[in-house]
Amino acid sequence: MTAIANRYEFVYLFDVINGNPNGDPDAGNLPRLDPETNCGLVTDVCLKRKIRNFVSLDKENSPGYAIYMQEKAVLNNQHLKAYEAISLKPEEKKLPKEAEKAQAITRWMCDNFFDVRTFGAVMTTGVNAGQVRGPIQLAFATSIDPVVPLEISITRMAVTTVKEAEAQSGDNRTMGRKHIIPYGLYRAHGFISAKLAERTGFSDADLALFWNALINMFEHDRSAARGEMAARKLIVFKHESAMGNAPAHVLFDAVKIASADANSDSAPRRFTDYRVEIDRAAIPAGVSVQELI
Amino acid sequence: MGYGVKLLVWGERACFTRPEMKVERVSYDVITPSAARGILDAIHWKPAIRWNIDRIHVLKPIRFESIRRNEVGGKVSPASVTKAMKAGSTAGLANYVDEDRQQRAATILRDVAYVIEAHFELTPKAGADDSIGKHLDIFNRRARKGQCFQMPCMGVREFPANFQLLEDGAALPDKHESLLPERDLGWMLHDIDFDRSMTPRFFRAQMSGGVIEVPPWHSEEIKA
Numbered sequence: 278m279t280a281i282a283n284r285y286e287f288v289y290l291f292d293v294i295n296g297n298p299n300g301d302p303d304a305g306n307l308p309r310l311d312p313e314t315n316c317g318l319v320t321d322v323c324l325k326r327k328i329r330n331f332v333s334l335d336k337e338n339s340p341g342y343a344i345y346m347q348e349k350a351v352l353n354n355q356h357l358k359a360y361e362a363i364s365l366k367p368e369e370k371k372l373p374k375e376a377e378k379a380q381a382i383t384r385w386m387c388d389n390f391f392d393v394r395t396f397g398a399v400m401t402t403g404v405n406a407g408q409v410r411g412p413i414q415l416a417f418a419t420s421i422d423p424v425v426p427l428e429i430s431i432t433r434m435a436v437t438t439v440k441e442a443e444a445q446s447g448d449n450r451t452m453g454r455k456h457i458i459p460y461g462l463y464r465a466h467g468f469i470s471a472k473l474a475e476r477t478g479f480s481d482a483d484l485a486l487f488w489n490a491l492i493n494m495f496e497h498d499r500s501a502a503r504g505e506m507a508a509r510k511l512i513v514f515k516h517e518s519a520m521g522n523a524p525a526h527v528l529f530d531a532v533k534i535a536s537a538d539a540n541s542d543s544a545p546r547r548f549t550d551y552r553v554e555i556d557r558a559a560i561p562a563g564v565s566v567q568e569l570i
Numbered sequence: 571m572g573y574g575v576k577l578l579v580w581g582e583r584a585c586f587t588r589p590e591m592k593v594e595r596v597s598y599d600v601i602t603p604s605a606a607r608g609i610l611d612a613i614h615w616k617p618a619i620r621w622n623i624d625r626i627h628v629l630k631p632i633r634f635e636s637i638r639r640n641e642v643g644g645k646v647s648p649a650s651v652t653k654a655m656k657a658g659s660t661a662g663l664a665n666y667v668d669e670d671r672q673q674r675a676a677t678i679l680r681d682v683a684y685v686i687e688a689h690f691e692l693t694p695k696a697g698a699d700d701s702i703g704k705h706l707d708i709f710n711r712r713a714r715k716g717q718c719f720q721m722p723c724m725g726v727r728e729f730p731a732n733f734q735l736l737e738d739g740a741a742l743p744d745k746h747e748s749l750l751p752e753r754d755l756g757w758m759l760h761d762i763d764f765d766r767s768m769t770p771r772f773f774r775a776q777m778s779g780g781v782i783e784v785p786p787w788h789s790e791e792i793k794a
Contacts (some may be wrong), residue, residue: 302639312635320639321728326667343660346642346667382651389660400646410720414727415687417583459721468721470786524716526732 341437417551418465522563580683584724612722745780
């Protein structure tokens with residue numbers, strides 16, 4: 278597989294309706310908040326998890342698309358299919374040099390695991406070759422406007438233990454809590470380095486799969502906690518050269534998100550309450566803009 | 571040093587992890603010379619050159635924030651990869667995140683901006699066609715156009731670092747007044763000595779007027 282030849286940046290917009298996009302373990306699973314601005318946060322690793330899950334569903338362990346960082350629940354749903362053996366050079370009589378061996382191991386991991394090829398992985402070989410930096414780098418996603426998490430109390434018409442039942446003398450009810458955000462539009466930034474792609478063999482087919490994952494991953498991540506999440510916009514900046522043709526921040530600044538109705542005082546509650554504009558005049562030469570959603 | 575460069579870098583968040591608090595990460599107050607070198611390396615580097623950080627200008631007030639994430643505790647062992655390679659199958663070679671989970675908090679910096687003043691020197695690996703002018707030109711050209719080998723980061727990859735070249739003679743951006751008083755930042759990592767089996771080397775970081783003078787790599791002030 279030949280690696281991608283262009284550098285990319287992307288702006289990814291997704292929203293949540295009555296759900297919790299990413300819980301904060303420090304705050305009793307409340308949606309993550311930036312304490313200074315009250316804007317919502319979704320960590321990079323949260324999005325990467327969903328990308329991995331999508332790829333493992335989409336590719337069902339077809340050769341070259343295994344996922345190294347597995348979530349058990351997903352793995353259990355999959356039948357590990359017979360795996361096409363890779364044509365590895367048979368072990369020669371004399372052991373290869375340590376560095377060569379380490380490189381072969383790294384190479385094999387990159388060739389077989391989509392997430393290693395894309396996001397990188399750390400392998401303890403004691404040699405530098407054991408550490409893979411992937412071409413794709415994601416930053417934290419932040420909501421456009423401050424979000425207000427709501428605490429919703431819910432009841433369950435059953436209890437877990439006999440003791441609890443006895444204490445309630447047969448009433449058998451427990452109360453729980455859900456934290457939701459009524460609405461939040463989140464903006465994430467990502468970077469794809471062609472030069473690192475060369476080193477891991479991240480190809481154009483992988484890139485197409487990655488875009489597909491961003492577009493569709495929330496469709497396969499439904500749960501009671503998440504509410505309704507959806508990918509709304511994926512704006513890709515493609516540089517003509519591998520090193521890039523413009524600073525990333527200039528490109529990101531060209532994507533402006535504003536309230537659709539400047540006179541409205543009400544809190545945004547749907548995607549149509551926002552207007553997304555790409556200032557095409559501000560995009561330097563050598564960079565093309567693609568709107569994948 | 572006629573061939574120094576000045577690079578303005580800024581970002582929303584940063585984590586320059588203190589080595590003594592790396593499990594639940596706590597950032598240094600400011601960027602380390604090592605992280606600054608990493609940013610320059612991400613824009614242009616060849617085995618023929620080595621970047622040296624001369625000075626770090628801190629432009630924004632030092633503020634912290636905490637964030638807790640689910641992380642995995644383990645690393646891939648090469649032995650299990652070799653086994654899988656022999657078997658020709660990825661079955662069983664995976665890290666189950668919910669079995670190997672650790673929740674870790676990180677105390678990170680918010681809204682940072684620095685000016686990195688640096689120069690480079692040629693290493694013994696420099697060939698006949700490696701001249702200082704050539705590498706300086708490449709760096710300046712790339713930094714001016716926003717080109718990079720990979721997006722540079724503020725300590726960790728989830729916090730990207732925006733950058734802009736400060737041309738020769740351009741005025742430095744203003745520093746926040748809270749940074750101007752003399753401040754002792756304590757012992758700080760200078761860089762890792764890769765020639766001596768990755769020994770970390772430290773220096774006493776003093777900030778005066780918002781500027782940290784970084785002692786040269788082989789000077790007496792740097793202790794292993």
